[in-house]
Amino acid sequence: MEDRNEYTKRKQEINRSKLLKRIPLEQLMDLKVDYAFKQLFGNEKNKDITVVFLNAILQKTGRNQIKDISFMNTEFSGEYVDDKQSRLDLLVVTTADEKINVEIQFTNKYDMIKRSIYYWSKAYLSSQKKGMGYTELRPVISINILNFDLFSQTERFHTSYHLYEDEDQFKLTNVMEFHFIEMSKLIKDWKDDKLDPWNDALVRWLLLLGMVDSRNGKIYDDIYKELEEMALKDESLREAFHNWEGLSMEQEQRLVYESRLKQIMDEEAAQREAELRVQHAEQKAEQKAKEAEQKAEQKAEQKAKEAEQKTKETIAHRLLEKGLEIELVSDSTGLLKNKVIDIQRGMQK
Structure with missing residues (x-):
């Protein structure tokens, strides 16, 4: 108790x-x-x-x-x-x-x-x-x-x-x-x-x-x-x-305090907004850089394919000059049979 x-x-x-x-x-x-x-x-x-x-x-x-x-x-x-x-x-x-x-x-x-x-x-x-x-x-x-x-x-x-x-x-x-x-x-x-x-x-x-x-x-x-x-x-x-x-x-103190607090909060908001703008700009720049890189890769890939195709055609041309059959040339180079025929016709002109 x-x-x-x-x-x-x-x-x-x-x-x-x-x-x-x-x-x-x-x-x-x-x-x-x-x-x-x-x-x-x-x-x-x-x-x-x-x-x-x-x-x-x-x-x-x-x-x-x-x-x-x-x-x-x-x-x-x-x-x-x-x-x-x-x-x-x-x-x-x-x-x-x-x-x-x-x-x-x-x-x-x-x-x-x-x-x-x-x-x-x-x-x-x-x-x-x-x-x-x-x-x-x-x-x-x-x-x-x-x-x-x-x-x-x-x-x-x-x-x-x-x-x-x-x-x-x-x-x-x-x-x-x-x-x-x-x-x-x-x-x-x-x-x-x-x-x-x-x-x-x-x-x-x-x-x-x-x-x-x-x-x-x-x-x-x-x-x-x-x-x-x-x-x-x-x-x-x-x-x-x-x-x-x-x-x-105290009313006067309160007004000064609230004014100071508003100033601080406004500064924080402005700082955050600036950070977001920088972040957005960085993201945008990063996206542009990524797109440019993708385009460059696609362009390089396309050039590589074109170069490979050109090489195959050159080889096919040489094989046809040596008298190889169209079907054998197609198998050797990976070119379509119709493409080999086109190359042969071009040689005969």
Whole structure:
């Protein structure tokens, strides 16, 4: 009886503390859209949850726990007029004087690795001041959260990278670190029941990002129910849900978000249309090439037949000159008897 009462009490506690009190799940912003992500995690008032989120990612590589962060200007100008402008999604500096750049990419633009290295280099050089020695340059950590698959070499949703010596595999430097998180692989692992969000803080936070799938118009209610129960004990997660709800309800924020989402979806549609046009053009070119090849083969085959026929006729001509019977010449060359007779008549003219 006591066990049953404890269960009932726990269910009542969960029901009393519904995370989303004013908004249905369908109205939550997709946090994989860069605007929504930056409004939640790049906001000074939400700094505490950003610290927890970053620590969950960086624990993989053994980095010291972040105690505090300050947000930096996310736009870097090029050194020269023609240089590209770089606008980062989220850039913070820790109390250990390490910079962390977080990029969230909704769409695969097929240049993610080079893009990440480029952004890393801008953040690394931005701290250099006149007269500063190279030893004073501080580490930069790049975190890339991707709404698509990037690496075919692994099924792991979180991979990290450094510079290592080729043979002995010792680390060259600690100033460069890259993290890539592939959300599609995370969701696959969730569906395959391979994740344990109760004992893995990173999984909890990433499931928060993956709960709303605006590209496919899908909401993962099972993820929400799991996170809702965990939020009873995880204050940072509970705060993230509260702030996420508030952000999704603000009319002005909502309009900007929907405008940004439409822009992304339009870009994806245009990219897909361009890919289909290229694919159609390639198929058309391939079909033309195939038809041309078939015509060439038919022409070559026809020429070969004509050459063979000419050879047979030449042989028949010689055999007739030697006085062989028409029937024997026909059998020897494979020519029809009437054809051999025509050749003989031509010889008599």
